[in-house]
Amino acid sequence: xxxxxxxxxxxVKEFRDKKKTFLALDQIDLTVGEHEFVSxxxxxxxxxxxxxxxxxxxxxxxxxxxxxxxxxxxxxxRDRGVVFQQYSLLPWMHAWENVAFALKKDRTKTKxxxxxxxxxxxxxxxxxxxxxxxxxxMSGGMQQRVAIARALVYKPNLLLMDEPFGALDAQTRKxxxxxxxxxxxxxxxxxxxxxxxxxxxxxxxxxxxxxSAKPGRMAKEINIELPKPRDWNVQLSENFLKYKREILVxxxxxKKLK
Amino acid sequence: MGKLRxxxxxxxxxxxxxxxxxxxxxxxxxxFLPTPTQxxxxxxxxxxxxxxxxxxxxxxxxxxxxxxxSTIFALPIGVLMGTSKYWNAFWEPLVGFIRYxxxxxxxxxxILWFGTSDLQKFFIIFIGVFFQAVIMIADNxxxxxxxxxxxxxxxxxxxxxxxxxIIFRAALPxxxxxxxxxxxxxxxxxxxxxxxxxxxxLGFRIMQAQxxxxxxTIILGILVIGILGLVTDLLFSYLAKIMFPWREREKISN
Numbered sequence: 001x002x003x004x005x006x007x008x009x010x011x012v013k014e015f016r017d018k019k020k021t022f023l024a025l026d027q028i029d030l031t032v033g034e035h036e037f038v039s040x041x042x043x044x045x046x047x048x049x050x051x052x053x054x055x056x057x058x059x060x061x062x063x064x065x066x067x068x069x070x071x072x073x074x075x076x077x078r079d080r081g082v083v084f085q086q087y088s089l090l091p092w093m094h095a096w097e098n099v100a101f102a103l104k105k106d107r108t109k110t111k112x113x114x115x116x117x118x119x120x121x122x123x124x125x126x127x128x129x130x131x132x133x134x135x136x137x138m139s140g141g142m143q144q145r146v147a148i149a150r151a152l153v154y155k156p157n158l159l160l161m162d163e164p165f166g167a168l169d170a171q172t173r174k175x176x177x178x179x180x181x182x183x184x185x186x187x188x189x190x191x192x193x194x195x196x197x198x199x200x201x202x203x204x205x206x207x208x209x210x211x212s213a214k215p216g217r218m219a220k221e222i223n224i225e226l227p228k229p230r231d232w233n234v235q236l237s238e239n240f241l242k243y244k245r246e247i248l249v250x251x252x253x254x255k256k257l258k
Numbered sequence: 259m260g261k262l263r264x265x266x267x268x269x270x271x272x273x274x275x276x277x278x279x280x281x282x283x284x285x286x287x288x289x290f291l292p293t294p295t296q297x298x299x300x301x302x303x304x305x306x307x308x309x310x311x312x313x314x315x316x317x318x319x320x321x322x323x324x325x326x327x328s329t330i331f332a333l334p335i336g337v338l339m340g341t342s343k344y345w346n347a348f349w350e351p352l353v354g355f356i357r358y359x360x361x362x363x364x365x366x367x368x369i370l371w372f373g374t375s376d377l378q379k380f381f382i383i384f385i386g387v388f389f390q391a392v393i394m395i396a397d398n399x400x401x402x403x404x405x406x407x408x409x410x411x412x413x414x415x416x417x418x419x420x421x422x423x424i425i426f427r428a429a430l431p432x433x434x435x436x437x438x439x440x441x442x443x444x445x446x447x448x449x450x451x452x453x454x455x456x457x458x459x460l461g462f463r464i465m466q467a468q469x470x471x472x473x474x475t476i477i478l479g480i481l482v483i484g485i486l487g488l489v490t491d492l493l494f495s496y497l498a499k500i501m502f503p504w505r506e507r508e509k510i511s512n
Binding site: 056058082084087090101102105134135136 | 403405406408409411412413414415419423424427428430502503504505
């Protein structure tokens with residue numbers, strides 16, 4: 001964790017309308033190290049997705065700074081890859097075209113090379129043989145696999161994932177978690193991952209930020225020191241349960257305070 | 259599917275049967291409503307002397323030009339209105355105001371400006387169709403999901419690329435539906451323009467027939483316009499299936 005990929009300092013986000021101001025994020029500090037997998041965990045309304053959108057450059061901070069490799073973020077860019085919760089594929093393109101579309105701005109590669117890369121990354125996410133399929137023909141899980149391939153193909157330094165498996169059934173969700181562990185270990189990218197699922201956060205992450213709601217604040221930061229590579233067995237280990245207890249107690253205390 | 263076709267056909271047959279019933283029995287005077295036979299005979303006569311195809315050709319040419327002219331201008335302006343708040347601010351009051359002016363009321367003015375030339379027909383179709391098309395195309399673009407636009411932003415696309423490669427592409431099927439609707443309206447305005455000032459075309463033929471009380475010519479004209487409308491409408495939906503194969507595909511299982 002020598003180098004910091006992402007640093008957020010004193011980030012405040014307010015939403016204003018004519019009548020009132022709503023404080024969504026209050027004094028947020030956050031770091032993501034190089035090759036580090038960091039999760040934002042918290043109840044709905046804690047602003048975790050808002051924070052991710054700020055990092056993605058889709059919204060602007062009200063106060064504070066977000067630095068990506070020491071450069072302040074002002075707009076979206078290809079140094080970050082985003083996997084949204086759902087419905088983010090372009091429906092008029094085949095699976096491989098959706099992946100290759102991420103290389104549109106890359107003028108160094110030929111069309112043929114882009115297609116090869118798209119095929120390669122689709123294979124990596126387990127979609128070999130489904131290159132010529134439209135999103136409308138795919139299940140939710142398959143669509144998210146394509147979205148992950150699209151975010152990986154142009155090799156951004158930092159991947160942002162906004163509850164990417166929130167709309168999937170439990171079984172598919174487990175498969176996708178293992179897929180994420182596998183491909184991100186191989187790609188060695190830094191990841192900022194938003195979830196409300198405690199097990200998912202511990203299982204995937206090197207570090208977990210637990211947030212509290214109204215306004216969104218960082219409540220706790222926990223280093224997950226579980227051996228890697230991980231598989232489902234780790235979820236039964238004592239250490240895993242220790243982390244889970246710690247987080248659940250924190251979330252429970254938040255409720256009592258309300 | 260076969261069952262639905264049968265139901266569709268029975269609707270049309272029912273109307274035809276009712277028409278036959280009231281005319282053949284003499285319930286309605288043939289002067290007011292001719293029998294199907296009279297209309298068919300009139301069709302044969304017009305086919306033989308070539309007037310029917312000449313009229314269709316003339317009317318089709320006018321409507322096509324009016325429609326294409328309107329679309330060429332409505333498409334870019336509508337897309338820009340749907341994607342840029344500045345364009346929207348400029349055009350919306352203007353377009354919103356003019357589109358409530360009835361195109362038919364422009365006919366006297368149009369004759370003054372363009373005489374009874376084809377240009378006058380194009381103008382009336384344009385007035386009737388263009389402003390509606392702009393508003394509808396703008397709406398088609400405004401309803402594109404924010405999520406696909408954000409995908410473009412995160413992939414580093416600039417504003418122009420987002421409009422061209424994402425918003426326009428995503429809105430294209432609904433824009434196509436808009437054009438299909440607009441095409442139907444263009445027919446109405448064409449016939450109105452031809453009724454008032456023309457020396458050829460389906461609308462002119464109908465108007466001329468009224469003078470000689472030849473109702474079978476009127477009915478024939480109306481039927482032909484209906485059939486042409488139906489055929490072009492089917493063509494629009496057939497082309498949509500070819501152009502947008504990604505819609506309504508069945509799911510495959512993994």
